[in-house]
Amino acid sequence: MNLFSPEHILQGGYFHSTLRKLQEPNTSIEPHNIMYPVFLLENDDALQPVSSMPNVYRYGINQLILNLKDLVAKGLKSILIFGIVETLEKDAIGSSADVKENPVIKALPFLREAFPDLVLACDVCLCPYTSHGHCGVLTANGAIDHAASTKRIAEVALAYAKAGAHIVAPSDMMDNRIKAIKDALVSHKLENQVSVLSYSCKFASSMYGPFRDTMKSSPMAGDRKCYQLPPGSAGLAARAAARDVAEGADFLMVKPGLPYLDIVRQTKDKFPNHPLFIYQVSGEYAMICRSGDTAEVHSTLMETLTCMRRAGADCIITYFAPLILSIVSGKP
Ligand code: PBG
Ligand code: ZN
Numbered sequence: 145m146n147l148f149s150p151e152h153i154l155q156g157g158y159f160h161s162t163l164r165k166l167q168e169p170n171t172s173i174e175p176h177n178i179m180y181p182v183f184l185l186e187n188d189d190a191l192q193p194v195s196s197m198p199n200v201y202r203y204g205i206n207q208l209i210l211n212l213k214d215l216v217a218k219g220l221k222s223i224l225i226f227g228i229v230e231t232l233e234k235d236a237i238g239s240s241a242d243v244k245e246n247p248v249i250k251a252l253p254f255l256r257e258a259f260p261d262l263v264l265a266c267d268v269c270l271c272p273y274t275s276h277g278h279c280g281v282l283t284a285n286g287a288i289d290h291a292a293s294t295k296r297i298a299e300v301a302l303a304y305a306k307a308g309a310h311i312v313a314p315s316d317m318m319d320n321r322i323k324a325i326k327d328a329l330v331s332h333k334l335e336n337q338v339s340v341l342s343y344s345c346k347f348a349s350s351m352y353g354p355f356r357d358t359m360k361s362s363p364m365a366g367d368r369k370c371y372q373l374p375p376g377s378a379g380l381a382a383r384a385a386a387r388d389v390a391e392g393a394d395f396l397m398v399k400p401g402l403p404y405l406d407i408v409r410q411t412k413d414k415f416p417n418h419p420l421f422i423y424q425v426s427g428e429y430a431m432i433c434r435s436g437d438t439a440e441v442h443s444t445l446m447e448t449l450t451c452m453r454r455a456g457a458d459c460i461i462t463y464f465a466p467l468i469l470s471i472v473s474g475k476p
Contacts, residue, residue, distance in 0.1 A: 179223065
């Protein structure tokens with residue numbers, strides 16, 4: 145008597161590595177599936193290691209270009225730029241976010257020239273530039289001033305677009321910023337030359353700690369729970385994504401990544417025609433760096449990325465980009 149019915153034998157379908165590939169559709173990691181976040185300083189020749197994140201640096205533009213050369217040669221396709229100010233003044237409305245001396249605005253033309261094929265995305269937020277450290281403009285009693293915040297965020301996005309950004313990526317989580325940004329782009333005839341990557345489903349996470357140290361962008365008082373989403377809320381994440389799609393977002397994002405893969409799947413199922421990004425944040429980076437020896441870090445990282453792709457991510461924003469490019473290109 146045959147104890148095993150043939151249709152219950154699964155192992156016949158994945159005993160060879162080539163057959164296993166067929167069982168994991170749409171999970172390959174190619175360079176266009178990776179975006180590299182970079183920290184840009186005012187001083188053109190500066191190079192500062194980030195103490196909380198191994199192998200991560202803050203760069204002046206000259207150092208950044210030097211370091212990107214090798215990565216672009218290995219296939220790097222896109223970067224996400226964060227500006228850091230040390231001498232420019234911080235004020236209540238984040239004025240230095242879009243002055244002509246801003247490091248991002250100064251660097252964009254040089255990056256365009258040095259790397260004509262590299263996609264340049266700019267994070268758009270006020271927190272690195274405000275005296276209070278919040279992501280929007282505040283009212284006299286310390287609440288978010290909705291109208292003033294969206295207006296200011298749109299001004300900053302437009303300034304980066306004019307300076308040469310291919311993508312503007314608002315991370316502030318102010319309501320209705322996507323429409324404000326799209327309207328600003330349209331009124332300057334930039335809507336078909338600049339995309340809007342919305343941090344649509346950004347949660348009030350504990351995993352941004354190393355980033356906030358790096359950026360010196362922690363709020364002076366209070367926290368970000370009145371604008372970033374509550375970690376347990378799939379409902380608000382669904383509404384935020386739908387709202388941003390309705391306002392014209394080109395691309396959506398879930399942030400952080402690994403604990404939020406249900407939100408990734410929910411967002412991809414709802415909006416299959418919008419490319420979906422995951423931000424593998426600084427705290428996730430720190431955790432994986434501590435996950436074991438070099439070989440274990442590599443395999444844990446690649447497993448994590450595969451699972452993010454399986455859940456529905458098209459592009460993963462990750463500080464591991466240099467390591468991933470080495471692994472997938474086979475060049476150290
Ligand atoms: C600020 C911003 C944050 C990150 C990206 N943009 C921090 C925050 O919202 O507090 C987090 C990135 C990371 O942790 O790697 N708007
Ligand atoms: Zn912010």
